[in-house]
Amino acid sequence: MKYYYLLIIGVLLIIGALLISLFYFGEQKNQFFKLVDICQDRHTIECRTDQLPYNNPKLPLEKRVDDLLSRMTLPEKIGQMMLIERNSLKNDNDIALYGLGGLLSGMGSKPDLDTPEGWLSMVNEYGRISKTTRLGIPVLYGADAIHGHTNIKEATAFPHFIGLGATGDVELVKKVALATTQELAASAIYWNFSPNVDVLGDPRWGRFYESFGSDPSLVTRLGVAYLEGIAAYDSSPYHPIGTAKHFIGAGAMLWGTSVNKNFKIDQGESDISLDELRQRHLPSFKAAIAAGVPSVMIGLNNWQNKKISENQYLITDVLKKEMGFSGFVISDWYGAYEIENNKYKATVTAVNAGIDMIMLPFEYKRFMADIQTAVDKGDISQERIDDAVARILKVKFQIGLFDNLNYNPAAIADIGSAEHRAIAREAVSKSIVILKNEKQLIPISKFSKKIYVAGDAADNLGIQLGGWSVEWQGINGNWTPGTTILDGIREVVSPQVNLVYNKDGNFNDNSKLADIGIMVVGEKPYAEGWGDKEDLSLSDNDLEIIDKLKKNSKKIIVIIISGRPLVIKNEIKNWDATVAAWLPGSEGAGVADIIFGNKPITGKLPVNWSL
Ligand code: GLC
Numbered sequence: 095m096k097y098y099y100l101l102i103i104g105v106l107l108i109i110g111a112l113l114i115s116l117f118y119f120g121e122q123k124n125q126f127f128k129l130v131d132i133c134q135d136r137h138t139i140e141c142r143t144d145q146l147p148y149n150n151p152k153l154p155l156e157k158r159v160d161d162l163l164s165r166m167t168l169p170e171k172i173g174q175m176m177l178i179e180r181n182s183l184k185n186d187n188d189i190a191l192y193g194l195g196g197l198l199s200g201m202g203s204k205p206d207l208d209t210p211e212g213w214l215s216m217v218n219e220y221g222r223i224s225k226t227t228r229l230g231i232p233v234l235y236g237a238d239a240i241h242g243h244t245n246i247k248e249a250t251a252f253p254h255f256i257g258l259g260a261t262g263d264v265e266l267v268k269k270v271a272l273a274t275t276q277e278l279a280a281s282a283i284y285w286n287f288s289p290n291v292d293v294l295g296d297p298r299w300g301r302f303y304e305s306f307g308s309d310p311s312l313v314t315r316l317g318v319a320y321l322e323g324i325a326a327y328d329s330s331p332y333h334p335i336g337t338a339k340h341f342i343g344a345g346a347m348l349w350g351t352s353v354n355k356n357f358k359i360d361q362g363e364s365d366i367s368l369d370e371l372r373q374r375h376l377p378s379f380k381a382a383i384a385a386g387v388p389s390v391m392i393g394l395n396n397w398q399n400k401k402i403s404e405n406q407y408l409i410t411d412v413l414k415k416e417m418g419f420s421g422f423v424i425s426d427w428y429g430a431y432e433i434e435n436n437k438y439k440a441t442v443t444a445v446n447a448g449i450d451m452i453m454l455p456f457e458y459k460r461f462m463a464d465i466q467t468a469v470d471k472g473d474i475s476q477e478r479i480d481d482a483v484a485r486i487l488k489v490k491f492q493i494g495l496f497d498n499l500n501y502n503p504a505a506i507a508d509i510g511s512a513e514h515r516a517i518a519r520e521a522v523s524k525s526i527v528i529l530k531n532e533k534q535l536i537p538i539s540k541f542s543k544k545i546y547v548a549g550d551a552a553d554n555l556g557i558q559l560g561g562w563s564v565e566w567q568g569i570n571g572n573w574t575p576g577t578t579i580l581d582g583i584r585e586v587v588s589p590q591v592n593l594v595y596n597k598d599g600n601f602n603d604n605s606k607l608a609d610i611g612i613m614v615v616g617e618k619p620y621a622e623g624w625g626d627k628e629d630l631s632l633s634d635n636d637l638e639i640i641d642k643l644k645k646n647s648k649k650i651i652v653i654i655i656s657g658r659p660l661v662i663k664n665e666i667k668n669w670d671a672t673v674a675a676w677l678p679g680s681e682g683a684g685v686a687d688i689i690f691g692n693k694p695i696t697g698k699l700p701v702n703w704s705l
Pocket of ligand 1: 199200201238287339394426427
């Protein structure tokens with residue numbers, strides 16, 4: 095019996111030794127490939143770079159790029175082609191060891207000290223580390239500020255793009271983009287993965303609210319306005335950039351074609367001809383390029399049963415050559431590796447298709463090894479590597495990352511500032527679309543005797559903000575500064591009004607009907623494929639509350655907080671007025687500005703809403 099146990103222990107020891115050696119070898123395999131040299135002390139002769147041509151801001155951009163590129167080793171070039179999620183860093187110093195070109199915060203990826211100060215010091219520390227490399231090439235940090243810098247809970251949350259689409263207001267979108275850029279820059283983030291210039295199709299898509307609408311000319315106009323808003327930033331020596339996304343045709347995906355088993359349409363097949371793709375989905379990108387957008391993100395959708403990420407015709411022949419895009423192309427999250435199971439081949443295909451910076455976003459050691467292998471084997475040409483890196487460096491020089499060391503801590507005051515919140519409230523009121531207004535019920539009198547308010551979306555900032563708000567999928571409830579729709583109603587009506595709020599519509603005072611009953615229904619927060627939904631009708635619970643409100647009120651108004659048109663055609667006939675408020679963000683009081691007549695009604699449907 096004793097020998098039996100000894101045998102078991104021996105076998106376990108051998109397995110353990112095998113696993114450790116496999117892991118060690120795996121790591122060593124990567125380390126077998128050359129990494130980037132580090133220069134902690136800039137004063138040694140081989141580390142002095144301040145006098146080199148590429149660090150001379152007086153030199154023409156092309157000369158700076160050519161000079162720097164000519165000095166770079168292959169590992170230093172490959173490092174620039176990686177966009178890594180910050181949580182994937184085994185050690186922050188890997189930023190320098192691998193010479194990483196880009197870092198990002200996926201929504202919800204935040205510093206331990208999750209305050210504006212904490213964000214600023216986190217991003218600046220990453221920048222400092224990146225400059226300890228031999229050539230001191232600064233890392234570029236990107237984030238999704240698609241409706242404000244809502245990575246931070248204190249930030250101003252503007253209406254999601256579907257609401258901005260309803261405003262149709264170019265000047266307003268510019269103001270929103272500039273305010274967003276100012277709040278991002280207060281975290282030293284100069285790269286926004288926005289504007290989304292997808293042209294919308296199926297409202298069942300969980301990303302419907304992220305775009306301006308279904309009319310290519312509206313999307314084009316507002317997409318350009320957003321980029322102009324970013325370009326208007328002049329609060330520091332940096333020149334922040336946006337990203338036109340998702341190239342191309344994501345809005346044309348077909349329900350039921352998602353390659354992700356959890357989703358129904360997101361990451362699905364864009365079932366359109368080349369002609370329709372060109373007519374309907376190319377113009378917004380063409381205009382963004384003409385407006386100087388420095389980066390374009392490739393979508394996770396398929397076209398003609400292939401990932402866009404592997405489509406050399408669309409990325410290189412159309413986007414880069416035919417449309418003259420001279421910035422850099424990034425893949426979307428893990429998009430390169432979704433091309434096929436063999437990660438080496440997938441990466442080679444994505445780079446050769448024309449993607450310049452790969453949002454891996456995890457495996458930077460593997461990428462460093464794979465691309466060195468690919469160049470050694472001739473699977474990727476040195477020219478393709480140099481083209482990709484030159485495009486990335488050019489934009490980094492344009493942003494001013496090489497020429498500016500300091501940041502402006504005072505800019506932190508921009509985050510959630512009263513001025514920005516006023517812009518957001520204006521955007522909310524201009525985004526409101528009246529779907530029905532029997533006998534001109536709206537605007538409601540501020541001096542009504544009794545007003546009932548019901549519905550859990552009436553007093554819920556998390557519902558107003560929707561997805562991409564501190565957490566990827568958003569957070570239900572009141573966790574961020576701002577005003578709810580109920581706050582706005584309370585602020586606007588006269589103090590004499592008997593205003594009663596009951597989330598569930600339980601109003602017990604049957605002595606007198608309310609003059610007006612206001613119901614606010616809303617979608618719970620969602621993002622991307624997790625928001626793919628076939629049944630867009632109101633919940634039974636919401637319909638029951640509306641019935642109770644109707645029994646207790648002379649007239650009722652239903653306000654809908656949603657990222658897309660909901661199905662209300664069987665119910666709307668029972669309501670006196672109906673309002674689409676989309677996902678208004680942190681300044682919900684802007685809704686009251688419209689229903690009580692403080693602001694003119696200007697919003698128009700940016701998409702079809704069959705009533
Ligand atoms: C996401 C989205 C893209 C976003 C990126 C970084 O999956 O598709 O729009 O910019 O990853 O968060």
